Amino acid sequence: MNTHTNAAVEFLQMCARGDVAEAFAKHVAPDFRHHNAWFPDDQEALKQGMEQSARDEPNKSFDVKQTLESGDRVMVFSNVQRAQGETNIAVVHILRFHHDQIVEMWDVGQVIPKDSPNQSGMF
Template sequence: MTKKYIAKDFLKLAAKGHSHEAFRLYVGVNFKHHNVYFKGDANTLMLAMEESSRQNPNKIFEIHHTIGDKDMVAVHSHVKQNTNDRGIAVVHIFRFESEKIVELWDLGQAVPPEMVNKNGMF
């Protein structure tokens, strides 16, 4: 299993409401994350992902690009809470140790109603 596969599967499982499974399969013991809205531990993020899935059961998660370099993987995706939502462009950056995710950053930008740049976000 490649690090790219692990990163993508982790995100897909979490988006579908299976955050406990995602963390059980892929997250290392010393995991930390850098989302400024939550404490930096695995359990807090896992529960937040679970709550998001409960509140948004029709979430749409589409991966557009995946980049890997040594122990790092970046995933560029489009996340919509439902079919009417324009969504957010998100980049998740994973750091691995021994095939386990040990660190995670996530950055997001809302998809605006009109874009000046005709190339789009994806």
Template sequence: MKSFPENQLLLETTTLRVRILKKRDMTKKEIAQNFLKLASGGNPRKAFELYVAEEFKHHNPYYKGDRETLMLGMEESHMESPNKVFEMLRALEDGNLVAVHSRVQQQGKDGWKGAVVHIFRFSNNKIVELWDIGQAVPDEIINENGLF
């Protein structure tokens, strides 16, 4: 056993490392992806509540350009195809813009399959504008690289 002079104190210290997890803001890319997960998964109302600004506008040619009309259209789409497959393949963020490339397969009457790109514009971490473009997967694909 090691001995120490009487006037010297031996202190043993244990350092406890505490990791504090700070709540961080979601990236715009994460917001866009979560919005699409909720909206395509049957809960567009929640998606709009959480992520979409009141002054939102969109450019889908099949609906009026306001927030409420698009949300109702998404709810209707889910009722027509509740088991739709929506798979996000790529997401890119650049400043206040996010683009998400996805594969979609409807289960309803038409069974539409296609590639969809959603482009989101953000202000103050809220979606303020949306463009969406879809391309049907043809029965015969000539390109050896496929659509995805």
């Protein structure tokens, strides 16, 4: 994996397991912004939301399926399994880097239907 890809994956894995403050301190630039529609666009709001998610569901899993790096962007395609094991979500994170720090992030997710007729699956 490339350097930015490694950093993106490590950041997301740290956040998923609850090491949110450390992940932000290690990988996120001070002028970071994000595009998650559920939170104000500042770093602190997203960090608090991720910390709350980790407290609410400490046993969720985050399984990286694919990565793609192009220029200053890294795409991470993952399977997130909710702690209760009832719901799997296909998630795409796109992270933009500047000087080896994450300065911007987008994320989109889709619940994986249990009865999908698509035999190829989401991954």
